[in-house]
Amino acid sequence: MDFVPYRHKVQYYETDGMRVVHHSNYIRFMEEARCDLMEQMGYSYSRLESMGFFIPVLSASCDYKQMTRFGETLVIGVEVTALSPTRMTIQYEMRDDATGSLRATGETHHCFLSSAGRPISLKREAPEAFEYLRLLLGAGTTEKAEAKPEDTAKA
Amino acid sequence: MDFVPYRHKVQYYETDGMRVVHHSNYIRFMEEARCDLMEQMGYSYSRLESMGFFIPVLSASCDYKQMTRFGETLVIGVEVTALSPTRMTIQYEMRDDATGSLRATGETHHCFLSSAGRPISLKREAPEAFEYLRLLLGAGTTEKAEAKPEDTAKA
Amino acid sequence: MDFVPYRHKVQYYETDGMRVVHHSNYIRFMEEARCDLMEQMGYSYSRLESMGFFIPVLSASCDYKQMTRFGETLVIGVEVTALSPTRMTIQYEMRDDATGSLRATGETHHCFLSSAGRPISLKREAPEAFEYLRLLLGAGTTEKAEAKPEDTAKA
Amino acid sequence: MDFVPYRHKVQYYETDGMRVVHHSNYIRFMEEARCDLMEQMGYSYSRLESMGFFIPVLSASCDYKQMTRFGETLVIGVEVTALSPTRMTIQYEMRDDATGSLRATGETHHCFLSSAGRPISLKREAPEAFEYLRLLLGAGTTEKAEAKPEDTAKA
Numbered sequence: 001m002d003f004v005p006y007r008h009k010v011q012y013y014e015t016d017g018m019r020v021v022h023h024s025n026y027i028r029f030m031e032e033a034r035c036d037l038m039e040q041m042g043y044s045y046s047r048l049e050s051m052g053f054f055i056p057v058l059s060a061s062c063d064y065k066q067m068t069r070f071g072e073t074l075v076i077g078v079e080v081t082a083l084s085p086t087r088m089t090i091q092y093e094m095r096d097d098a099t100g101s102l103r104a105t106g107e108t109h110h111c112f113l114s115s116a117g118r119p120i121s122l123k124r125e126a127p128e129a130f131e132y133l134r135l136l137l138g139a140g141t142t143e144k145a146e147a148k149p150e151d152t153a154k155a
Numbered sequence: 156m157d158f159v160p161y162r163h164k165v166q167y168y169e170t171d172g173m174r175v176v177h178h179s180n181y182i183r184f185m186e187e188a189r190c191d192l193m194e195q196m197g198y199s200y201s202r203l204e205s206m207g208f209f210i211p212v213l214s215a216s217c218d219y220k221q222m223t224r225f226g227e228t229l230v231i232g233v234e235v236t237a238l239s240p241t242r243m244t245i246q247y248e249m250r251d252d253a254t255g256s257l258r259a260t261g262e263t264h265h266c267f268l269s270s271a272g273r274p275i276s277l278k279r280e281a282p283e284a285f286e287y288l289r290l291l292l293g294a295g296t297t298e299k300a301e302a303k304p305e306d307t308a309k310a
Numbered sequence: 311m312d313f314v315p316y317r318h319k320v321q322y323y324e325t326d327g328m329r330v331v332h333h334s335n336y337i338r339f340m341e342e343a344r345c346d347l348m349e350q351m352g353y354s355y356s357r358l359e360s361m362g363f364f365i366p367v368l369s370a371s372c373d374y375k376q377m378t379r380f381g382e383t384l385v386i387g388v389e390v391t392a393l394s395p396t397r398m399t400i401q402y403e404m405r406d407d408a409t410g411s412l413r414a415t416g417e418t419h420h421c422f423l424s425s426a427g428r429p430i431s432l433k434r435e436a437p438e439a440f441e442y443l444r445l446l447l448g449a450g451t452t453e454k455a456e457a458k459p460e461d462t463a464k465a
Numbered sequence: 466m467d468f469v470p471y472r473h474k475v476q477y478y479e480t481d482g483m484r485v486v487h488h489s490n491y492i493r494f495m496e497e498a499r500c501d502l503m504e505q506m507g508y509s510y511s512r513l514e515s516m517g518f519f520i521p522v523l524s525a526s527c528d529y530k531q532m533t534r535f536g537e538t539l540v541i542g543v544e545v546t547a548l549s550p551t552r553m554t555i556q557y558e559m560r561d562d563a564t565g566s567l568r569a570t571g572e573t574h575h576c577f578l579s580s581a582g583r584p585i586s587l588k589r590e591a592p593e594a595f596e597y598l599r600l601l602l603g604a605g606t607t608e609k610a611e612a613k614p615e616d617t618a619k620a
Contacts, residue, residue: 011338011341011342011345012171012172012177012341012345012355013171013177013179013338013341015171015172016167016168016170016171016172017167017170017171017172017174017225018519018521019172019174022167022168023492023521023522023525024168024489024490024492024493024496024525025489027488027489027492027525028321028323028489031321031322031323031489032321035321035322039381044381045322045380045381046379046380046381054483056483056488056529056532057488057529058528058529059526059527059528059529060488060489060492060526060527060529061524061525061526061527062524062525062526063523063524064521064522064523064524064525067521069356070172070355070356071349071354071355071356166493166496166497166500167496167500167510168493168496173364173366178337178366178367178370179334179335179337179338179341179370180334182333182334182337182370183334183476183478186334186476186477186478187476190476190477194536199536200477200535200536201534201535201536209328211328211333211374211377212333212374213373213374214371214372214373214374215333215334215337215371215372215374216369216370216371216372217369217370217371218368218369219366219367219368219369219370222366224511225510225511226504226509226510226511322481322482322487323481323487323489325481325482326477326478326480326481326482327477327480327481327482327484327535329482329484332477332478334478380482
């Protein structure tokens with residue numbers, strides 16, 4: 001599987017009175033990158049929902065390394081770092097697309113829910129989707145996002 | 156009926172790189188004030204949804220008069236200015252709570268939908284709620300919001 | 311001048327409890343498309359700010375035609391429909407990228423401010439930027455955005 | 466010092482397609498509660514900024530325990546759990562105001578910056594503000610927020 005790292009161009013409405021991206025928005029960028037990876041896998045959130053599954057966020061954290069400004073683009077590497085039949089951990093690296101310098105790292109923990117809101121074993125209920133995620137273990141887009149920007153296809 | 160105007164204290168995450176409230180947020184403040192009025196009437200959006208009705212926004216507009224800064228509080232007057240069995244128009248005045256100076260005015264147009272997404276006559280399907288809205292015609296909280304702040308109960 | 315219409319892919323955090331894009335976000339999408347057009351012209355908001363100019367929003371309006379769902383992509387045509395030395399009007403057409411069906415139209419009014427917050431004549435203070443905007447009159451990306459999706463370069 | 470816990474009423478635009486508060490918004494609620502505590506201390510963020518100080522977020526995390534729905538009110542306890550001349554840690558407990566049940570817990574780490582963006586010792590540069598924060602160590606609003614709702618002053 002060959003995935004393209006996700007890119008997010010910073011919008012004016014994402015900045016705050018310190019003239020940088022408000023810290024809450026990185027949590028949203030992580031969601032964008034996570035959904036993009038799932039879509040590249042062929043299991044978009046929309047498709048999963050229509051299959052009767054949700055992947056809610058159990059916890060989220062973000063370490064802010066450098067501020068990001070309006071007009072800059074973040075390239076976001078995503079990696080599935082833990083997976084069980086009922087749970088998943090994803091890590092994120094957000095870098096400035098122009099310079100490669102690290103802006104933030106993050107992590108989210110997830111479980112798998114039925115549309116009725118009950119915890120399920122994804123392995124049992126959707127073995128094919130689970131198998132795709134298993135193949136992703138340690139094989140996300142982070143390395144690619146770390147590459148020098150001139151080596152990377154622009155979005 | 157005696158309604159209290161809605162107050163919104165500006166949060167840091169609502170400011171942008173110009174160090175003022177981002178213009179898109181006034182559309183959200185109007186929603187807050189509209190929902191608050193409905194709740195004061197006894198017909199909260201939650202209750203309406205559980206009764207099987209939605210009141211989607213058909214159009215929204217906002218005129219920005221003065222910038223609003225972090226830490227300031229807006230007092231938002233709301234008035235139902237037009238009502239038919241199938242549609243409603245609401246107008247908004249947003250003022251600085253400390254000085255009374257006008258920050259923005261706005262207007263939203265709405266229809267009434269069933270939970271299946273079909274346009275309905277609120278007058279026929281929920282005559283009591285419609286009657287409440289009819290009593291609101293020209294009788295919202297705008298006048299109260301225009302009053303000097305020292306005459307007004309603080310939230 | 312040959313501009314590419316702006317595309318916005320709908321994110322999960324942009325949806326609301328009705329499972330569609332919250333109406334306030336269209337005001338943000340209009341900002342995205344406006345900034346993108348300025349950047350395609352060579353006058354990004356960042357560059358304008360570093361030149362000492364701001365283009366605040368005096369008013370904004372949006373007519374909602376159809377709901378937009380998570381995972382869909384909006385293609386947003388932008389057109390400068392009025393321009394004076396001190397003011398500008400921009401119109402927007404937001405269509406589903408897959409089907410071309412119209413989701414929303416919008417309009418924003420703007421003035422030109424110095425970094426000190428004083429209204430200025432852009433024509434006098436930045437004649438070259440003004441001239442670019444003048445060339446845009448009636449020549450934005452709306453027509454391209456109306457084209458069938460298969461005729462249009464994907465973002 | 467006697468502080469009142471912060472309350473946030475959930476708005477419709479804060480919900481997502483799962484019909485619950487989007488997880489990124491809890492990071493914003495934590496900012497609201499943090500700013501409110503500082504203001505109750507007499508050191509609002511606005512005042513600190515006018516004194517030449519910023520308190521940026523170095524990291525933020527949130528554990529989601531239960532979903533929160535439109536119309537519900539969160540009561541948010543805040544506690545300063547670590548403080549040094551250059552850094553501060555704050556913890557948060559977010560509970561449903563009606564039932565007291567725990568919805569989320571969170572933590573943020575902060576440093577102190579000059580308006581020029583340089584790390585400073587708050588103890589040296591603003592000893593009085595530092596002293597206030599020191600008094601807050603282990604003495605925030607969390608206990609009060611845990612109290613039964615009928616024992617607590619409503620906002």
